[in-house]
Amino acid sequence: MTFLKKAFAIVEKDLKAEFQSKEMLSVMLVFALIVLVIFNFAFDVKKQIVQDIFPGMIWITFFFSGLLGLNRSFFIEKHQDCLLGLMLAPVDRSVIFLGKMLSNFIFLILIEILTLPLFFIFLNISIPKSLGFFVLILFLGSLGFVAIGTFLAALSVNTRASDILLPVLLFPVLIPVVLGSVAATKGIFLNLPFTEWSIWLKILGVYDLLFIVVPFMLFEILLEV
Numbered sequence: 001m002t003f004l005k006k007a008f009a010i011v012e013k014d015l016k017a018e019f020q021s022k023e024m025l026s027v028m029l030v031f032a033l034i035v036l037v038i039f040n041f042a043f044d045v046k047k048q049i050v051q052d053i054f055p056g057m058i059w060i061t062f063f064f065s066g067l068l069g070l071n072r073s074f075f076i077e078k079h080q081d082c083l084l085g086l087m088l089a090p091v092d093r094s095v096i097f098l099g100k101m102l103s104n105f106i107f108l109i110l111i112e113i114l115t116l117p118l119f120f121i122f123l124n125i126s127i128p129k130s131l132g133f134f135v136l137i138l139f140l141g142s143l144g145f146v147a148i149g150t151f152l153a154a155l156s157v158n159t160r161a162s163d164i165l166l167p168v169l170l171f172p173v174l175i176p177v178v179l180g181s182v183a184a185t186k187g188i189f190l191n192l193p194f195t196e197w198s199i200w201l202k203i204l205g206v207y208d209l210l211f212i213v214v215p216f217m218l219f220e221i222l223l224e225v
Helices: 003-021 023-042 050-080 082-088 093-122 131-156 161-174 175-189 194-224
Strands: none
Touching: 003 023, 003 093, 023 050, 023 093, 023 161, 023 175, 050 082, 050 093, 050 161, 050 175, 093 194, 131 161, 131 175, 131 194, 175 194
16 A cells, blocks of 8 residues: 555544544534534624624634544544554554544534534625635645644643643644634735735745644654653
């Protein structure tokens, strides 16, 4: 099997396991819907303030929903002894990182696809004119989140307080992704000139590249810790 085929085999395993149990996706989806309901009742949707805070609102929802998924991804592997099996498999450890990262990315994208239309409907937000750029920002922001999140989830899973440790480790490192995703999304929804927010696209791209390559190279060392 080639490198990518081995990684996709892990993705296939995770997807089959999740679609059978639906534990992770259901928790992530319920959390996202709760946040939507809270924001819907907290703000008057006719006010301009909703348009201004909408970008931050959706990214807070996505990142915290994704955090629930990250916590579960390696926790389930460890407590079902699957993580040991993956480590003993005759594959490069970076294959495990790539497979788990892609699985987490797919789960997060599914949550975004399911919840974004509801945000538009209930908060009375119009679909942006630059829809292609919005999709690109969703892709880059989500990829950066799951790349570093998967690495840190693997780091924290062997600790006693992994549920607490992961957000403590993750969110300080995630600041560039949060700022970049929110600022670029705000620029799109407020119809600002591309030159005013394009820098955030570049920051997201550089961050994604950095935090895919570095964890990819260090993952074998991490699993030995």
